Amino acid sequence: IPSFMGQNWVRIILKSGSSSFCVSDKQLAVLVMLVTHLYYNDTRAFLSPQPGTLNQAIKDVEALVNKEADGSVHGMWLMAEVDHWNNEKERLVLITDNTLLVFKYDFMMFQCEQIQKISLNFIDRISYGTFSFPKRSLLQREGEGVRIFWDRLREPSFSSRWNPFATDFPFITFTYHPVRNISDTFAALCDIQNFREKLKDAAQKAHTMKPVPGKANGVLVLNQQIHIDAYVGAMSFLGNQNKLGYSMARGNIGF
Structure with missing residues (x-):
């Protein structure tokens, strides 16, 4: 209780x-x-009620940007990453001159726990659409998302598909954060459509400025369903229902 x-x-x-x-x-x-x-499922339990939380998070993650390697920051978004087992994980995402940066940030402890860097000139495909699952899957997901690919020739291995902790996938998937309807500020911060457009432009520019030898230049943008190849997920169901992938107050503690 x-x-x-x-x-x-x-x-x-x-x-x-x-x-x-x-x-x-x-x-x-x-x-x-x-x-x-x-x-x-009450969005007021998320980070929004805490004064200064968002501003502090923005300062913290921007301080981790390597100006020489990554370049200038073009935008920041608050989204939910959806992994290959349909688990939601809260993420802060930055687009810079050269890099897509994905931060796992603890809004309760005010610290960054993980950074994933994806070179923009390696991104070759961006898909946007609703989510789909195999016919016999017991899972479902409402809403829309965006998936970014950076190695179209490499398919995830069989062991990775069935490993809930695998991180070697050549793509990453995002969907809307639950706080996006709280205010206009959060609506702008969680705008996936805007993120998709900014990412496309930044990746196209990176392909032109720093082409990768042996790799076709340019970014393919598709409007199609985002498929999650998962059938049964008790862990994801319980985790998503209780928002375990988000930083939020849970009684006298927060995680």
């Missing part, structure tokens, strides 16, 4: 079992699950 409900609220529910309004154990469990679901 999440701590935000409080002991008094729980006592009221339990006392109702001995009154004329009888609540069975099963009904109580369903009610608690419903309230928990509503709490963890």
Whole structure:
């Protein structure tokens, strides 16, 4: 039971079992699950209510940009990465002159935990569309996303596809962050359409300025479904429902 409900609220529910309004154990469990679901899907529990959190995060990640190697920053976005097992993970994404930088940032502890760098002149394809799964898959995902490819000739190995911790995929997938509807500021920060356009332009320019020998120059932009080749995902279902891939307040702790 999440701590935000409080002991008094729980006592009221339990006392109702001995009154004329009888609540069975099963009904109580369903009610608690419903309230928990509503709490963890309330975007107010994310980073937005904390004063200065976003500004501090922007300063922290911009300080990690290597001006000589990466160049100047052209834009920053707050999105959710979707991995090959349909797990959501909160990410800050920067586009610079030469690099696409993906940051795993802890908004509760104010620190960057991981950086992934993708050279823009290696990006060869950008896909945008709704998500799809195999016919017999038990998984589903609403909304739209964008997938960036940087090695069209390399397919993920069989072992990587079935390894939930594999990170050697030649692509990365993003979808909208849950806070995008809170305000105009967050709507702009989470705008995937704008991100796609900026990335296309930056990658095209990088291909022209720094062509890769033996690699076809240019970026192919496609409007097509983004396929996630996963069938069963109890871990992703529980993780996504409880927003475990996001930094957020969870009672007296946050992660």
